[in-house]
Amino acid sequence: MDLSALADFNLVAAHGGFGKASRFSGRPKATLSRRVMDLEQSLGVRLLERGARSLRLTEEGQVLHERTHGLLGDILEAGELVSAGQTSPRGYLRVSAPVLFSHTLVGRLAAGFARRYPQVRLDITAEDRNVDLVEDGYDVVIRVNPKADALLVGRCFARDDMLLVAPAALPRPSVSCDGEIAEVPAVALANRFDKGPWHYQDGDTLGTVMPDVRLRLSSLIMIRDAVLAGAGAALIPRSLLQRDEQLAKLSIWGRMPDRPIELWALHASRRLVSRKVTAFIDYLCEAFPDQILGHGFSAD
Incomplete structure (x- = not known):
């Protein structure tokens, strides 16, 4: 399987169309379309249903996207870092965060992270639903008092009363x-x-x-x-x-001693963890050195 063609397919799938993927990546729509068609031919299955005004993943395309987009992103990022001789985090980072935390603190936290890591494109969505990292395409989820989940690992970065x-x-x-x-x-x-x-x-x-x-x-x-x-x-x-x-x-x-509040930053529990994910979680932990949410934060 051609990893470059697979990366183009995941780019189109993540953005919901060739036009949006082209605008995000700066690559021509025709090139992306040709690469996805090459991938479909090599696999012998149709991955996208192309309508006049819309595009959707086939069942096979959905399975391929869910199984490969996270790991492929890590592999491509690692290859870029090695070939360029760089160690700084880079790439697209999607985060889901609770509404209250987002409205009160995330704006300033995101600005500080962007200043420290200008090569990371940070996208944070404020929502209280229990998102699925793979199905919803997130790299990190911030949750309050999360239940144990064998598919997720992370760190508690702040507490509140x-x-x-x-x-x-x-x-x-x-x-x-x-x-x-x-x-x-x-x-x-x-x-x-x-x-x-x-x-x-x-x-x-x-x-x-x-x-x-x-x-x-x-x-x-x-x-x-x-x-x-x-x-x-x-x-x-x-x-x-x-x-x-x-x-x-x-x-x-x-x-209320029986109602503790803990904020956790969680990611998929695979062995290869993206440098941008590690950097973001480390940044959150640095922002709250005493782990007390009410004291604000200190990271740049």
């Missing part, structure tokens, strides 16, 4: 002598059923409240703003409560 916070005007319930749990008006995530109770720790003191959820919102930023506006108590990461004017309007009742 989940806090129970309330408007400053909302009195904290006192501990009942008869063991009854006090109810408090609350705001919660719309996509997570959380009927409580909420167990929190304030220093050496343990407390429990039952949330009376009166408002459900789909974003932690929206929840924070609703609490600031007096809507009720809520669970909010410490990293979202950094400004003095916010803290002045809130009462932090305690930390």
